[in-house]
Amino acid sequence: QQPVQSPQAVILREGEDAVINCSSSKALYSVHWYRQKHGEAPVFLMILLKGGEQKGHEKISASFNEKKQQSSLYLTASQLSYSGTYFCGTEMPGGYQKVTFGIGTKLQVIP
Amino acid sequence: NAGVTQTPKFRILKIGQSMTLQCAQDMNHNYMYWYRQDPGMGLKLIYYSVGAGITDKGEVPNGYNVSRSTTEDFPLRLELAAPSQTSVYFCASRPGQGRENQPQHFGDGTRLSIL
Numbered sequence: 001q002q003p004v005q006s007p008q009a010v011i012l013r014e015g016e017d018a019v020i021n022c023s024s025s026k027a028l029y030s031v032h033w034y035r036q037k038h039g040e041a042p043v044f045l046m047i048l049l050k051g052g053e054q055k056g057h058e059k060i061s062a063s064f065n066e067k068k069q070q071s072s073l074y075l076t077a078s079q080l081s082y083s084g085t086y087f088c089g090t091e092m093p094g095g096y097q098k099v100t101f102g103i104g105t106k107l108q109v110i111p
Numbered sequence: 112n113a114g115v116t117q118t119p120k121f122r123i124l125k126i127g128q129s130m131t132l133q134c135a136q137d138m139n140h141n142y143m144y145w146y147r148q149d150p151g152m153g154l155k156l157i158y159y160s161v162g163a164g165i166t167d168k169g170e171v172p173n174g175y176n177v178s179r180s181t182t183e184d185f186p187l188r189l190e191l192a193a194p195s196q197t198s199v200y201f202c203a204s205r206p207g208q209g210r211e212n213q214p215q216h217f218g219d220g221t222r223l224s225i226l
Contacts, residue, residue, distance in 0.1 A: 002153075002170075032214060041201060042154070044214040087153055089215075097142050097161075097205055099215060100170065103153040 001026045003090045005102035012078045012109045020105045022088030023070040031064050031071040032089035032099055035082075042087060045073075078109045113137050117202050117218035124192045124225045132187040132221050134202030141207030143185040144215065145169075145177065147198040154201065160185055161207070192225045199223070 003024045012018055022031060030049045034042035046056070048064035048071060056062065059076045075082055085106045089099040118133045136143065141162050146154040146169075156169030160179040174196060176188040185204075189196060199222050203215040 030211065041217040041219050044216075047212055047214055049212055089154075091211075097207070097211065098156065098159055098169070099144070100156060101146075101154040 001090075001092070002100055003088055003102040005086075005088055005105050007105060008103070009106040010108070012082075012107065014080060014109055014111055015077050018075045018078060018107065020073040020075075020086050020088075020107070021070060022072070022090070022102060023068070024090050026069065026092055028064075028066065028069055028071075028090050029093045030091040031062070032091070033062055033071075033073050034087045034089065034101075035084045036087065036104070037084045045086075075107070078107075080109050080111065083107060083109045115202055115204055115216050115218035117200075117221050119221060120219065121222045122224070124189075124223065126192060126194065126225060128192050129188070129190050130192070132189070132200055132202075132223070134185045134187065134218060135183050136185075136202075136204040136216070137183065138204060138206075138216065139182060140204035140216070141182065142205040143179065144203045144205075145175075145185070145187045146201045146203065147171065147196075148201060148220075149198050157187065157200075189223075194225050197223060197225045 033045040036042040062073045064071045085104040089101045115136045144159045145157040155171045158177040160166045202218045206213045
């Protein structure tokens, strides 16, 4: 079951904040967040394993609401280097660590 | 550590030809995956493996085959290539059961065009 991401695209000015949402119609075991630059492989940001868990480093953090079957990625005080496409990947309970990705959110940070 | 190595990086095939995309990892990971990514789209799971000799279908397995004879290698075979298989193919690996907090490690991808 492919997770649904929103918004599909967003343009920010440097220093602005953004939230990217990821939701599933099925119960989730974990949520993975990756960022991909054009022509490159996805780069791991974080995994959230438990409901309500929040993780983050520097100005990028994420939360996981197990009851609502959704996760949100928070980017604060955005930098030009944050530009790229953000993917959430979801893993179902007992799913052999099979990760299914959403279609991505394209984020562009402009000066 | 090389991580996940994919070869070739680029390839052009004619319709009907066959080829094998190679993927090797040196991290002793049990779980390995093949994804395809069409332009402007997300990653679609083709096949995955939880260990040597064990493979299973993902979301879009038609037109592909895999094998896993060793822990390190997970080749993807395209038989009778079709234009719809033009895509970027990513291989990934992950440690396995008991290490669920570990992410997938991706290779650099193989860009495949079928003309």
